[in-house]
Amino acid sequence: MPSHQPTAGMMAVDPLKLSSQPPATASPQEPNRNPKYDPKKSHITETPLTRKNWYKHVNWLNAILIVGIPISGCIAALWTPLRWQTLVFAIAYYFATGFGITGGYHRLWAHSSYSASTPLKIFLAAVGGGAVEGSIRWWARDHRAHHRYTDTDKDPYSVRKGLLYSHFGWMIMKQNPKRIGRTDISDLNDDWVVVWQHKHYLKVVLFMGLIFPSIVCGLAWDDWLGGFIYGGILRIFFVQQATFCVNSLAHWLGDQPFDDRNSPRDHVITALVTLGEGYHNFHHEFPSDYRNAIEWHQYDPTKWTIWLCKQVGLAYDLKQFRSNEIEKGRLQQMQKKLDQKRGKLDWGVPLEQLPVMEWDDYVDQAQNGRALVAVAGVVHDVTDFVADHPGGKAMIRSGIGKDATAMFNGGVYNHSNAAHNLLSTMRVGVIRGGMEVEIWKRAHNENKDTMVVKDKDGNRIVRAGAQVTKVFDPPASAGAA
Ligand SMILES: [Zn+2]
Ligand SMILES: [Zn+2]
Numbered sequence: 001m002p003s004h005q006p007t008a009g010m011m012a013v014d015p016l017k018l019s020s021q022p023p024a025t026a027s028p029q030e031p032n033r034n035p036k037y038d039p040k041k042s043h044i045t046e047t048p049l050t051r052k053n054w055y056k057h058v059n060w061l062n063a064i065l066i067v068g069i070p071i072s073g074c075i076a077a078l079w080t081p082l083r084w085q086t087l088v089f090a091i092a093y094y095f096a097t098g099f100g101i102t103g104g105y106h107r108l109w110a111h112s113s114y115s116a117s118t119p120l121k122i123f124l125a126a127v128g129g130g131a132v133e134g135s136i137r138w139w140a141r142d143h144r145a146h147h148r149y150t151d152t153d154k155d156p157y158s159v160r161k162g163l164l165y166s167h168f169g170w171m172i173m174k175q176n177p178k179r180i181g182r183t184d185i186s187d188l189n190d191d192w193v194v195v196w197q198h199k200h201y202l203k204v205v206l207f208m209g210l211i212f213p214s215i216v217c218g219l220a221w222d223d224w225l226g227g228f229i230y231g232g233i234l235r236i237f238f239v240q241q242a243t244f245c246v247n248s249l250a251h252w253l254g255d256q257p258f259d260d261r262n263s264p265r266d267h268v269i270t271a272l273v274t275l276g277e278g279y280h281n282f283h284h285e286f287p288s289d290y291r292n293a294i295e296w297h298q299y300d301p302t303k304w305t306i307w308l309c310k311q312v313g314l315a316y317d318l319k320q321f322r323s324n325e326i327e328k329g330r331l332q333q334m335q336k337k338l339d340q341k342r343g344k345l346d347w348g349v350p351l352e353q354l355p356v357m358e359w360d361d362y363v364d365q366a367q368n369g370r371a372l373v374a375v376a377g378v379v380h381d382v383t384d385f386v387a388d389h390p391g392g393k394a395m396i397r398s399g400i401g402k403d404a405t406a407m408f409n410g411g412v413y414n415h416s417n418a419a420h421n422l423l424s425t426m427r428v429g430v431i432r433g434g435m436e437v438e439i440w441k442r443a444h445n446e447n448k449d450t451m452v453v454k455d456k457d458g459n460r461i462v463r464a465g466a467q468v469t470k471v472f473d474p475p476a477s478a479g480a481a
Helices: 015-020 060-077 084-110 118-129 136-148 163-172 192-199 201-221 224-244 268-273 280-285 301-311 323-343 359-367 393-397 417-424 435-445
Strands: 372-375 378-381 427-431
Touching: 060 163, 060 224, 084 118, 084 136, 084 201, 084 224, 084 301, 118 192, 118 201, 136 192, 163 224, 192 201, 201 224, 359 372, 359 427
Parallel strands: none
Antiparallel strands: 372 378, 378 427
8 A cells, every 4th residue: 555656755765775785775865756757757746736736646545544544534433433442552652652763763763863772762663653753764764865955845744845745745646756865774774673663664654643543442342433533533634734834833933042043943833742852943954863852841852751761771872962062052152142132332433444644734623623532542533422421521622633542531521431332333444543642542452362263154253342442551641631
C-alpha cells in the first residue's frame, strides 16, 4: 500500500531502495528516490493547479489518512459510547505515541541529541509508528532538510508558503521530490531499528495505530470498538494535529530570543500542544540539544522523559550546549534589537561628517549673532536652546564664542549624561586643530582606553558618559571661560 508515487508524503516510503542497497554502502547524499520515478518526466507540481486538474495535485492516500479517516472516526464516535477506561487509555496512549515522535523521531533520530539503548529504540519506533506520521527514515530525512533549508523552497514544510501548508498542506498536496533539499541520512541507514521499521512500516502502522489499542481495550474491559475508534482513529488524529503544530504554530507564534532571521519561534502554547517542542527558536539554534526548553519552569515533558530514561539506564549521552554558547546567542539577538532601536534615535551628526571650522571663524560667527559654543573641539549651535537652558540664559550665554569645555565639564557645572546627549544633537562643526580647543581634542583622541565601538551598520555606539564632549578632569589651562 505505500505510495510508489514520488511524493513527499507521510506514506511515501521506499522499501525497495533499502533492500536493493545495503545500508552501509548507501551514499550519504542519496535522497530517498523512488526507482519508479522518472526525473525526465515533468512532475504534476510543475503544472499549475486548475479546476480541471486539481485532483491530480492531491496526494489522496495522505488526504485519506490525515483528513478522511479522522472525519469518519468522528462520525463513528457518535454511535460509540465512550467508556472512561478507554478514555484514560486513549490519553495515555496519546502521550506515548506523541513521545514516539518528539522523543524518538525528532530528538533521537532526526537530531541524535542523545543515545538510546536498543529496548528504548524499539519502543520509540513502535509507538512512533502508532502516531501514523511516516517511517522514522522518511520523517527524519525531511526534518533534516527542514533544518538545513529553513524557510526556503527546499524546506519541505516552509511556513513561508502559508500556515496551513506548513501544518499539513505539504502532505495533502503532492510534492516534487526534486524540490526538497538533500540531507545525509547514512547514520539512519546504519541503524537496524530504523531500517526494520521502514521496511515493515505498513505493518507497524496498522498494528500500533489501530490493532494494538483495540486489543488492549478489548481484552481488558471488553471495549473493542471503543479502543479502535477512541484509542485508534481519534487518538491518531489528535497526535497528528498536535505534532504538526511544530511545523506550523512553532514557526508562527511567539518570540525569537536567539535569532530572528528565520521563522522559528518560542511560545508556551505551542509547547503545551506539542509535548514541549514549543521552544522552537532555541531548537533551531541548538538542534542537537536534547532539551527544547532550557528553564526548569518551562513545559518540556519530552525532555523530562528523556532525562528519566537516562536515570533508569535506557538513555545516555544526553547532549547539551554550554550555557556560555546559549547566552552568547541570546545576547547577540538582544544587541541586534538594541542596534535597531539605537538606529531610530538622533545622536547628532557624526563627527567625521561635520564641517571643519577655524577657531577665528568660530569666534567671528559667535560674535555676530550666532549662539555657538565649542566644547571639546566640537561646535554647537545653541540658538534655539538658550531660552530653555535649565541653568539659565546668562550661564549658557557666557560660553558663547569661547572654549566651554571646562565650564561644561565641571568648571561651572558638571553636566549630566542627558545634557551631553542633548548637546550632541546641536553639533554644527569641529574646530581645526589649534588654539585652546586643540588641547582637548588631542587629550580626547589620545585616550587609548576609549574604544570606538560601532554597531553592524557602522554607526558609533555612544555609551553613557562616553560622549565626545565629556572630558574628565580638564587641565586648568584651558578654562578659558
Ligand atoms: Zn522548525
Ligand atoms: Zn528539529
